[in-house]
Amino acid sequence: MSRPSANAGLPARAAGLxxxxxxxxRGEVRALSIAPMMDRTDRHFRFMMRQLSxxxxxxxxxxxxxxxxxxxxxxxxxxxxxxxPVALQLGGDDPAALAEAAKIGAxxxxxxxxxxxxCPSSRVQSGCFGASLMARPERVAEAVDAMRRAVSVPVTVxxxxxxxxxxxxxxxxxxVEIVAEAGxxxxxxxxxxxxxxxxxxxxxxxIPPLRYDDVYRLAAxxxxxxxxxxxxxxxxxxxxxxxxxxxxxxxxxxxYETPWVLADIDARFFGATNPSVDRHDLVExxxxxxxxxxxxxxxxxxxxRHMLTIFVGCxxxxxxxxxxxxxxxxxxxxxxxxxxxxxxxxxxTPSAAEEAPCPTWT
Numbered sequence: 001m002s003r004p005s006a007n008a009g010l011p012a013r014a015a016g017l018x019x020x021x022x023x024x025x026r027g028e029v030r031a032l033s034i035a036p037m038m039d040r041t042d043r044h045f046r047f048m049m050r051q052l053s054x055x056x057x058x059x060x061x062x063x064x065x066x067x068x069x070x071x072x073x074x075x076x077x078x079x080x081x082x083x084x085p086v087a088l089q090l091g092g093d094d095p096a097a098l099a100e101a102a103k104i105g106a107x108x109x110x111x112x113x114x115x116x117x118x119c120p121s122s123r124v125q126s127g128c129f130g131a132s133l134m135a136r137p138e139r140v141a142e143a144v145d146a147m148r149r150a151v152s153v154p155v156t157v158x159x160x161x162x163x164x165x166x167x168x169x170x171x172x173x174x175x176v177e178i179v180a181e182a183g184x185x186x187x188x189x190x191x192x193x194x195x196x197x198x199x200x201x202x203x204x205x206x207i208p209p210l211r212y213d214d215v216y217r218l219a220a221x222x223x224x225x226x227x228x229x230x231x232x233x234x235x236x237x238x239x240x241x242x243x244x245x246x247x248x249x250x251x252x253x254x255x256y257e258t259p260w261v262l263a264d265i266d267a268r269f270f271g272a273t274n275p276s277v278d279r280h281d282l283v284e285x286x287x288x289x290x291x292x293x294x295x296x297x298x299x300x301x302x303x304x305r306h307m308l309t310i311f312v313g314c315x316x317x318x319x320x321x322x323x324x325x326x327x328x329x330x331x332x333x334x335x336x337x338x339x340x341x342x343x344x345x346x347x348x349t350p351s352a353a354e355e356a357p358c359p360t361w362t
Contacts, residue, residue, distance in 0.1 A: 029186070029226050029247055029248060030055070030056065030057040030085065030248060031243060031247075031248050031249065031269045031270070032053070032055075032056045032057070032239060032248065032249055032250075032251065032265050032269050033056055033057035033058070033059065033087075033188075033228070033248065033249075033250045033251070034046075034049055034056055034057070034058050034059060034250070034251060034252075034255045034262075035059060035230060035250045035251060035252035035255070036059035036060060036061055036062055036087075036089040036114070036116070036158070037061065037252060037253070037256060038061050038062060038119075039061065040061070040256050040306075041058070041059055041060060041061050042060075042061060042306075043078065043079045043080060043083065044293075044302055044303040044306055045256070045306040046058045046060075046079065046080075046083045046086060047080050047082060047083060047286075047289055048259070048282070048286060048303075048306055048307065049255065049259070049262070050082050050083055051277070051282050051285045051286065052259065052262050052263055052265065052277075052282065053262060053265040053266050053270075054266055054270075054272065054274065055085075055265070055266055055269075055270040055272065056262070056265050056266075057085050057086070057087060057111075057112070058083055058085070058086045058087070059086070059087045059088075059089050059114065060077075060079075060086070060087070060088050060089055060110075061089070062089045062090070062091045062116045062119060063076055063077075063088065063089065063090060063091065063101075064090070064091045064092055065090060065091070065092035065094065065097040065098055065100070065101040066092075066097070068090065068101040068104055068105065069097065069100055069101055069104065073104070073108070077104070077105065077108045077110075078108075079109075080289075084109075084111060085111040085112070086110060086111055086112075087110060087111060087112035087113070087114050087156070088102075088105035088108075088110040088112070088113055088114065089114040089115075089116055089158070090102065090105070090113060090114065090115055090116065091116045091119065091129050091130060092115075092129050092143075093129040093133060093136075093139060093143065094143075095139075095142045095143045095145070095146035095147075096146065098115065098143045098146060098147050099143075099146035099147050099149065099150040100150070102147040102150050102151050102155065103150040103151055105151075106150075106151040106152070106153050110153065111153055111154075112153055112154045112155075112156060112185075113147055113151060113153060113154070113155050113156070114155075114156045114157070114158055114188070115140065115143060115144065115147070115155070115156070115157045115158070116129070116130055116158055117129075117130065117131065117133045117134060117140055117157055117158060117159035117160070118130065118131050118158050118159050118160045118190050118194070119131055119201070120160075120163075120194040120195070120196055120199070120201055120204045131159075131160050131163050131194040131196060132163065132196060133159075134159060134160055134162060134163045134166060134171075134175060134194075135163060135166055137174065137175040137178040137179055138178060140157065140175070140178075140179050140182075141178050141179050141181060141182040142182070144157065144179055144182040144183065144184050145182040145183065148182070148183050154185035154186065155183070155184065155185055156184060156185050156186040156187070156188060157179055157184050157186075157187055157188070158188040158189075158190070158230070158250075159175065159187065159188070159189060159190070160189075160190050160192065160193055160194045161189060161190070161191055161192065161193055161211055161214050161215070162193040162194075163193060163194045163195075163196055164193075164194075164195060164196055164197070167193045169214045169217060169218075172189075172214065172218065173218065173221070176218060176222065176225070180222070180225055184225075185226065186225075186226040186227075186228055186247075186248070187218075187225060187226065187227050187228065188228040188230055188248075188250055189215045189218065189227065189228065189229060189230060190230045190231045191210050191211050191212050191214065191215050191229060191230065191231040191232070192204070192205070192208040192209065192210055192211070192231050193208045193211075194208065195207075195208065205253070210231055210232045212229065212231075212242070215227065215229045215245075215246060216245040216246065219245060219246045219247065220245075226247045226248070227246050227247050227248075228246060228247060228248035228249065228250055229242050229245075229246045229248070229249055229250070230249075230250035230251075230252065231252075233249055233250070233251045233252075233254065234254040234258075234261065235254065235261045236261065236262070236264060236265065236268055236269075239251065239269075240268070240269075243269075256306075256309070257309055257312070258309060258312050258313075259309060259310060260279060260310065260312070263277070278347065279310050279311055279314065279345075280342065280345070280347055282310060283307070283310065283338060283342050284342075286303070286307065286338070287335050287338065287339075289303070290303055290304075290334065290335050290338065291334070291335055294333075294334045294335075299329075299333070300328045300330075300333040300334055300337060300338075301328040301329050301333070304324045304328040304337070304338065305328075307324065307338070308320075308321045308324060308325070309321075311345050314345060315345070315346060315348070316344045316345035316346060317345065319341070319344035319345070320341045320342070320344055320345050323337065323340055323341035323344060324337060324338070324341050327340070327341075
């Protein structure tokens with residue numbers, strides 16, 4: 001059976017000239033992606049997301065060039081083959097180091113290398129990369145050029161619409177123009193500016209207002225570029241609306257906090273006909289993966305911490321979360337904990353029914 005194309009079933013704009021494979025880009029433009037999130041999008045979360053969607057693009061957490069070049073590569077870069085397509089997000093500002101890290105990532109099998117120009121944390125700022133690079137577009141262009149010369153997979157940039165006082169549309173357009181000259185394969189635009197001083201990373205995800213119109217304008221004025229929008233997207237209806245104006249949509253916190261909103265991605269945006277799964281099916285699909293991880297010396301809570309929100313809004317959700325939170329950290333915890341927690345959640349329509357007490361486990 002042939003794989004559905006990336007633009008099957010998309011809204012008119014994204015299914016037209018702005019979507020699909022273009023001569024200017026290397027690789028297929030994915031209509032939906034799950035954003036890179038620190039302490040969230042590790043290999044275990046990505047494997048769980050892949051049970052919901054076969055085709056959405058997944059990302060690693062941001063890894064610094066130093067960690068990739070000098071660190072434990074199996075720990076940092078290892079991933080399950082089922083996670084494809086998966087992108088490696090890098091943090092850094094030295095073109096040579098970024099090229100070396102990109103080559104390592106491509107050799108490990110990643111389908112895309114993404115440069116972080118959006119993270120506003122003080123740790124990233126102290127290294128002069130992340131969102132602070134919005135003020136140094138020439139440096140970003142040098143990095144993109146170096147990475148593209150080092151790898152054959154797409155090289156993309158995730159950035160903000162601006163930082164501090166450099167926040168006019170014209171400032172972002174200049175940044176994109178300079179970086180585009182280096183051959184950036186996609187611009188993933190977080191539609192909020194970042195305040196590098198005065199706001200925490202968490203506040204920078206919510207306090208600066210969303211400026212979707214700036215991203216739409218960029219897509220309209222630069223139709224030859226691939227433009228993806230990010231920020232504040234909480235469900236697939238919103239994603240479909242954005243796809244009338246841009247090439248792709250990146251979903252972040254909603255994918256982690258309410259993962260079930262993504263259950264229809266493949267049917268809705270990739271033309272897939274594979275049967276949909278319910279939440280119990282998703283959990284049961286995770287059990288063999290849990291067995292393998294525990295058998296190899298891993299801990300259940302490394303996986304189960306990402307599963308706590310599967311049943312948000314369902315009857316039994318509190319007992320599910322409480323059972324896992326209390327029992328998964330045990331040294332001998334394995335699939336039995338998940339099965340015990342799953343037994344607390346009846347199949348059926350979400351309900352606000354009274355929760356049962358957490359069961360004991362012996």
